Amino acid sequence: MTESATGPSDAAAPGIRLVVCDDHAVVRAGLLALLSSAPGIEVVGEAGSGEEAVAMAAKLRPDVVLMDLQLGAGIDGVEATRRIAAAATEPGGGPYVLVLTTYDTDADITRAIEAGATGYLLKAERPDELFAAIRSAAQGRTALSAPVAGRVMAHMRAPGPQLTARERDILGQLARGLGNRDIARALFISEATVKTHLGRIYDKLGVDTRAGAVAAATERRLLG
């Protein structure tokens, strides 16, 4: 999958510009050594904290950020991912975030994906899987470790961040700053119904206030 198949992307082959973020210097060094053997992948920056990674992503404009979720002090990998991914909507199309971590708990996975991660790999993965995942991420394609993929599929079936049509209606009015009474009137339903829907929306978005819902909806582009 290096040259013949995909063709054009490798032809020009300026290399995928990568930023590595992990709070352990040893791990970073190991990754650098490993990645140095990967053709077409160039590490342009190392970050030891989430804040550093966010700054580097903005400044260096890499194609991919390899992000650990456990970062010790400061913002965690999820928050860093969120901030970096948020910039991905802008003109230049920010970097894709590929999470590389040790654990595969449901909470970690869902939080990372919700935050906008493009892929989720486990450190136990084989090196060539990592290389392939980085190349996939550089093109915005999702890459998941096998165990992670399984959990994600399970989640797809269960409760995704999927809102029903009616809930989106409510959310739309909410984003206009309307109170429950006004939302009710706008949609020809009762305030009680509005509150019921809002409660479910909060659950699905993982927030507990209207301002939070508007922010979350904006961030995840659930609104026009």
Place this chain on the structure above:
Amino acid sequence: MTESATGPSDAAAPGIRLVVCDDHAVVRAGLLALLSSAPGIEVVGEAGSGEEAVAMAAKLRPDVVLMDLQLGAGIDGVEATRRIAAAATEPGGGPYVLVLTTYDTDADITRAIEAGATGYLLKAERPDELFAAIRSAAQGRTALSAPVAGRVMAHMRAPGPQLTARERDILGQLARGLGNRDIARALFISEATVKTHLGRIYDKLGVDTRAGAVAAATERRLLG
């Protein structure tokens, strides 16, 4: 909620009722002479001070008040504009204030517009521009001198004096969906202060709920 005040000007065209306010008698006389040549515009009162203009606006109920900003003693043109414009929300729909002054500094312009002026003209303007502006103002339409328009546009692009730095801090936390208590803790201030700031933010953004503030801020790109 602005009254469109279709006004008696259009239909039967009985003429636009105008009050002129300028502290220089000579200028007033000149304006009167000039306006006497303008069809459809009738000067129903002259004020030599801000207080006088406010009183006349209430009593004579003109369609437009032509207001100088520099008024020597007493309240200045901005304050007079504020008081007259404040009455414009009431049932009858008060008079529109058209500022006619010599200077076009940022401070003057923004203060006049904030005070509720419908238009802002320079005395250097050509007479027919003045006539046109008065007719526009009578219908509540904004009329600006070219240099003034330029500055206003600049202000639109630069949201600088829009919100104070502290207010942007508050707004940032608000957009994360935090409650007043949490915002207070995040910024090391009291809830009371948070509420005070929020009140001012609502004013400036023209909203009255937190969700509305988040939406407005997002729309106007006041946030990251």
Place this chain on the structure above:
DNA sequence: GGGCGGGTCATCCGATCGGTTGATGCGCGG
């Protein structure tokens, strides 16, 4: 036919919010 998910509504209550008033301190500019 009986679940099942989505939409609708009601009621209750504590917590929070929005608005107001009033007051203090601080830096800046006339």
Place this chain on the structure above:
DNA sequence: CCGCGCATCAACCGATCGGATGACCCGCCC
């Protein structure tokens, strides 16, 4: 020096929100 804008805080009150609970109706699918 005094005024003004900004930030800070307090106390109060009515309105609204958030959360929980229970209920009904409808369309769909096994």
